[in-house]
Amino acid sequence: MPDPVKLLNTLRRAREAFRATPGRCGRFVHIADAESVVVAGDLHGNLTNFKKLLELADLARHPRRHLIVQELIHGGQRYPDGSDASHRALDLLAALKCQYPDRVHMLLGNHEMAQWTCRQILKAEEDLNQLFRLGVETAYGRQAEQIYSAYEELFAVMPLAIRTPNRVLLSHSLPNGKWIGDWDPACLRREEWTEEDLALGGGLYAVAWGRDSRLETVQQYLAKMDADLLITGHIPLAHGFEFPNDRQLLLDSKDDNGCICRFAGDKPVTRSDLEAGLIRLATGRHPADSASDPQ
Secondary structure (H helix, E strand, O other): OOOHHHHHHHHHHHHHHHHOOOOEEOOEEEOOOOOEEEEEEEOOOOHHHHHHHHHHHOHHHOOOEEEEEEOOOOOOOEOOOOOEOOHHHHHHHHHHHHHOOOOEEEEOOHHHHHHHHOOOOEEOOEEHHHHHHHHHHHHHHHHHHHHHHHHHHHHOOOOOEEEOOOOEEEEOOOOOHHHHOOOOOHHHHOOOOOHHHHOOOOHHHHHHHOOOOOHHHHHHHHHHHOOOEEEEOOOOOOOOEEEEEOOEEEEEOOOOOOEEEEEEOOOOOOHHHHHHOEEEOOOOEOHHHOOOOOO
8 A cells, every 4th residue: 555645745746747738628638649549448446457458558668659547436346344445546547647647648437526526326235435435544544534635636637538639539428319419518628617517417427427329429429529439438348348339439447358449549540440459458469369258
């Protein structure tokens, strides 16, 4: 477990690094230069998969590669008292952001938004927000309140959408069809937010919580965001990835079937390129090369 005083310093430095990310405008980041991009789906505290992701991204040997992660908290790894240990993934993220401030990004997911805004999430009759807070207390004792506040400050500056140089858009989800017509992308570019932005149906809420993968909805979202292809997480997937339509890739990285995607950032890419760039974390290979995959 990191020293609480050092961790606080790292979290605060990471917050400033998120605010200073090149291409950042409010909750939106436009990456201007990237030779390649590695993106993960929901990790939910799975440090084993997170570390495999870092090995595959190999940022030290690829100085123009960007790494994008999402949904780090509320996982299955617990302390002996039953509290949630997923805060450790945030600790790792903060250290990475300090090490590679321009090239490591995290998309704010609905679980981080729920923790930050105190919107209750229940699973198997457990309050995930409370279990997360208890995990921070278990790990950091008297410094827990300061560290928890630093996590909230980190959530407050994380982007909700990232666009690559070659017009691939990444966000945790997208507004549902009933919201997309009135949804204004300007909400992502504002530095400040309102309670309405984060409430049910609000502009920021919609990008983190929506579950609509119909082609017509995705097309409207991409047109509003000036992009051609979309990569999202948020939806649990038995095999780690899915193409619900011709413009969208869904990723899930939380378990043994978890997948990521690596694609070029400096030339046009197609859906076929995204499919070719899929990697199963457990094997380090394309899912089609895994003997465990369905025929």
